[in-house]
Amino acid sequence: MKIPIWLGQIALLLTFLGLWEIVASIEIISPVLLPRFSQTIISISGVVASGELNYHLLITMEELLSSFLIAAVFGIGAGFLIASTKLLRETLEPILLLLFAIPIAVVYPLIAVWFGLGVESKILFGSIYGFFPIATNTIAGVRSTNKSLMKMSKSMGASSTRIFTSIIFPSATPTLITGLRSGLNLAFIGIIFGEMFASLGGLGFLINSSSQVLDSAKVFGLIGIGLLVIVIANLAFNRLEIRSSRWRGEL
């Protein structure tokens, strides 16, 4: 009998948490640096019960969702536009890839100055982070379109609009979804960074303020919450990716 993969993954996770608990309880490492897993859980339950987590998590989720939507709309739009003509693609794609390579964190202080400490600066920052992978993957997706399919479609009388909707868009979809996934992950990183650096609320803010008072158990717990958010989002993308490329595999 084959052991289901998820069972193995859960076993791995439990082993990791168990080791953590054991190593931390021997106290080879100071509890300030490495609190026990159980302490972390107790600490985070307190944060949940007091409503503190709820308040900050909501801010982060609002920022994440807004950034992701903005990045997706502009990234996909720009991607298809740039990919549509050779001239645009050849001039703009290298620039886009270059910008993507720059650590965008360097502009955050400026954004914080311009847009303040509220959610706006985080949304903008997250959107910029998310925009690049979405745009570049959209372009790559369009490029992966088989030219012969377009010729076939044209021979059957398809207009350019029809060629786009029936050939180019579906061809680009799997790559585009990969881009959306990276975009979401990067937007999250950007937002947490922004919150830690200069803000009045959010998961990153909470982590930062807890670490300043050396409340390690709380910091670890909050990092865990952050991981959970991004894992759930990625699981959703997994499903989407499987759905959108069902045609590649078996029945």
Place this chain on the structure above:
Amino acid sequence: MRGRTLLTEPAIELRNLKKSYPVGNDGTIEVVRDVSLRVGARELVSLLGPSGCGKSTILAIVAGLTSPTGGEVRVNGDRVEGPRPTEITIVFQEPNLLPWRRADQNVRYGLELRGVDPKVMNGLVKKYLNLVGLQGFEKYYPSQLSGGMAQRVALARALALETSIVLLDEPFGALDENTRSILGDELLRIKSFTEKTMLFVTHSIEEALHLSDRVLILSARPARVKDDIRINLETPRTVELRWSPEFQEYKVRIWQSLKDELERDVPEPVANR
């Protein structure tokens, strides 16, 4: 011939067709040089020529997908300036199926583009999938079909449009000998009750002889029509016919004509000074 064309237009007519492609920054490659030919209504004409001589290029021009650099193409008397999906369909060298659509949805594709009523569409899809022997495989994705089955879906997709002219670019080229001859017979059967005009590209002499009313031999690139051979073999052509003396005579004749072209050195692409 000349007298008859006054009464009935040829279905396809190429007049002094020329085609060069640009290569690199300032070069060109001459692919088709002065090809003239006619295909009468309900005729099946094969184009036979060495690989790379310009057969696919000629078909793409007739289909209105590529414009010639000189000369003209007429279809049912009209000058071809773009695709004419109600008159011509083309079956390409590769199946070109949409990988995210199941077999039946692929056959639907051309009909959807045409805006056919969904009920009629379902009937046509079923009819042509059955015709190419794919009943039971409607729900398969292209990735789940064999090469021969994929090519059949492509054939069904083209035939479902029920155009009077069908261009076929080595549609069975990638298949084994047996599947190929079965599909060839299938094609003849379909042709016998649909009154279609077909221009068929192949590199198999036997296939050309088995299917065609006329065989045109093309020269090595740049393509010219070197020979125009009418095949007066009995119809329907049985497999046994292949061992008959007449068949062998045609075969030798075509082979001799083709051999020189297979051996000829083709010119390199030239730079425009």
